[in-house]
Every structure is written in C-alpha cells, then in structure tokens.
Amino acid sequence: MALNSINTNSGAMIALQNLNATNAELGTVQQRINTGKKVGSAKDNGAIWAIAKTQSSTASSLNAVKDSLQRGQSTIDVALAAGDTVTDLLGKMKEKALAASDTSLNSASFNALVSDFNSLRDQITKAVSNAKFNGVSIADGSTQKLAFLANADGSQFTVAAKTLSLAGLKLSSTSSFSTAAAAKSMIDQVSVALGTATNKLASLGTSSTGLDTHLTFVGKLQDSLDAGVGNLVDADLAKESAKLQSLQTKQQLGIQALSIANQSTSSILSLFR
Template identity: 45%
Template sequence: MGFSVNTNTGAMAALQSLNDTNKGLSQVQSRINTGLSVASTKDDSASFTIAQTLRGDVGGLKAVSSSLSRAKSTTDVAVAGAEQISDLMNQMKAKATEASDAGLDADSRTAIGKDFDALKEQINTVIDSSEFNGTNLLKASGGSVSALQSTDTTASPLTVANQDFGAVVTALGATFTDAATAKTMVNNLDAQQKVVNTKLSVLGSASRKIDGQSSFVSKLSDAIEGGIGNLVDADLAKESARLQALQVKQQLGVQALSIANQAPQTITSLFR
C-alpha cells in the first residue's frame, strides 16, 4: 500500500492490539476485585449456572442447619430439666426411706414430709420451666419437636416426642403419713425412676441424633461451597502475574501506537 494520510494501517493495528490488551486488563482487575473468575453468566454460562444451583443448595442447607439448631436447643433444655428431676427424685427417695423408719416420731416424720413435698413441688417447677421457643418436652401440653433433616422437603423430619414428666409426678400419689405409706412411696419412686430413666434415654438419644445430623449437614455445606469455589473462584496468584504482564503490554502498546501515528509525518518530506 502506498503512502496515505487518510489510512494508517499500522496505527489501526496498534490500536486494535491496545484495545485487546485493555480489555484483558479490565477482566483481570475485575477478577482481582471480586475474587471470581466467573462473576457473571457472560464469563462462562455453564459454570455460572451450575454455581447458582449449588448456591441454592447451600442456602437450603443453612435453613436445615437452623432448624436442627432449634431442635437441639429445645431438646437440650428438656434434657437439663429431666436430669434435674432425676436428681430430685433421688432426694425424695432418701426422704421417703428415712420416713419409713417405724421408730421415727410423728413430728420428725411430718418435718420430713414437708421436705418431701417441697422437692415434689420443685419437680413441677422444673417441668414448667423447661421450655424453649414455645416448646416444652417435659409438659404434656408443651408439644413436640420436628426439624428438617435435609433439603428434600418430602423426606420425613427428625422428631422428638413429648415425654410428659407430669405423669410421673401424678403416679407418685399422695405424700406419706406413716411408716407404711412411706415404704409404699419408696416403691413408687423406684418404679417411676425407671420411667424417668427411659425418658432420659429417649431425650439423650434424640440429642445425639440431632448432633450427628447437624455435623453431616455442616460437612455437606462445606463440600458444596468448596465445589462452587472450584468452579468460579479466581486464582489470584495467576491473575497477579497476568496483571503485571498486561500492564507492560499496555505500555508497549501505547508506544507502538505513538510510533504508528508518527508515520504519516514522513510524507511531508516528499514535498520539501
């Protein structure tokens, strides 16, 4: 091609190269700013779509984890109350055993009976107080616990049934009045302690099951988040190296464009 002031192919080529460099530089800077190599469907539609689906799964798992945490708290409150009731029943048994002594005078047995009644009333207080988030697993009217186990809403939930410790108190019957009724109370306490132990076992097993499921959900969520990172996270070490290369390339591109723009000036020498 001859000399022309209208068309400078060298400058156009240099400008095209510089534009490509600037575009690459903008992309690298975006990756460094966001930490993502795929921040939009424009970057990689397939990876972005998969990542969005996985992000939805992580959100669902967070809801599952929250549900399990509520169930865990409710169950642990019930466990604490049930353990306290078990301790109180041991104290009641000691009082009843002491009152079953035929050689005990009436005034002493009456005093023991008052202590026994106080312990029994304390059990009722513990039952009424063992509530979390509106649910009381120790009270007949307190409801039960139900929690999500996975993001599959059709799957059976994790449930913890109400244990109704009030029935245990009712089954103990009236306070002893003499040595004979005190002995009967000891037998009643033995029987009801077995019931309490069974209920404690149910609550303890439920708490462990919730812990296990919570741990699994947490690990699953971490694994999915790791998968998302593999799909869309930028390798900042590589991006840093690429940034430096592009910055040098940009400087050279500007110089090349400057040289190409000076080429038409040589035409003026032809008219001297």
C-alpha cells in the same frame, strides 16, 4: 507493493486493533483482581455462573437449618436439665419414704417426713413446667414430638417428646403416705418412677447426640458447598497478578507500535519538497 496513502494506514489500524484487544484483556484482569472472582456475572460464563448461584443459594439456606437444629439442641438441653432435677428429687423422695417406713418413729418425725416428701413431689411439677425453651417443651407432656429442619430441601429431624411430669412417671399430685406401711409401698412406686425417668432421659440423650451429629454434618456440608462455589468462580490472584504485569507491558508496546504506525505517513511529505 504497499499503497502509500494518507487516507488508509493499515499498520495503524492493525496496531489499534491489537491495542484494543490488550486493553480489553487488561480490563478483564483488573476486574478479577478487584472482585477476586473470575466469574462475577452471567456474561463472564453463563453456565458456571448459574451453577454457582444455585449452589450458593443452597449453602445460604443451610443457615436456616443450622438455626433450627441449634434451637432443637437448646430445647433438648432444657429438658435434660429438668430431667436431672427430677431424678434427684425422686431419689430424695425415696429416701424420705424409706425413712418414714420405720415403725419406731414418733408422730412428729413421721409427719415431718411426710411434709418433706410432699414438698419434693411438688417441686417435680414446678421443674417440669418450667422446662421450656422459646415457649416449647418436650418434657411436660404438652407435645408428642418436635420436628426441626434437617436439610435445605425441607426434610425434618424429629425428636420424640418424653413426659417427665408426675403423670408421665405414674405418680400424681396426691401421691403420698399416711402410715409406715403406706410409706413402704411408696418406696416401690418411687423406684419405678425413677427407672422410668432415667430411661426417658437416656432416650432424650440419644436424640441430642443424633441432633449434634447432624448439625456437625450440616456445617461441613455448607463448608463444602462454599468451597465448591469458590473453585468455580474464584480467581487465581497469583496468576492474574502475573498476567496483569504482562498485559501492562504489552499495552505500553502497543501504544508505541501505534505511535510508530501513525508516524509512517509523515514520510509522504518528503515527496513534495
């Protein structure tokens, strides 16, 4: 038989316990809806939170890798642009040397060709010396290789430098000719230099393609890490919305149940009338 007491109301205590539990669940759901996360802090799920934090840190650090690789792209692109100019100049130098090898030329015409040849030669030096990005060049012979970040662990993507200066092409700042015979000999030298330049540019092009491919991979890796973290910590808002409505209804019913339980003790007053 239930005890009729005004000091202890078991029904009210049970109703209050259920209402408190509902309010706690409702608070959790509201927090998930507000933040969009089912695991927003370590107290929500310590193990999942730790994994998510580690992977988020890795994904964020890949931004530095992408910056480094993009800087590498720009450095190689500048070198390739200089290389295109160098090959064009070498082609014109070969043309001038071929024209000067004609023994039927008069002195004025020959000297004009020599002057043009020397000017083109000097432009190669100017083009290569200006082929720098952020003060760094892989075309002027100032460095043998450049290393860029390849992953979040600090591993590197190495690009071998290719010297496109006159010295790197087996020419010099004094390479020229003074006779038709010397001009004919210069044709072969310039042809060799042109072949050397195109081979070096081909190598730089391969390095650029490899760097582009790796940059694309890093971007996909970062996206995959972000998606993985989202799978771990993001809340299903459709599910949480449905649960919110259910808990709100449950909360209202809990309040009514507590009200009814509190009113039950008023029946004791009728015993004293």
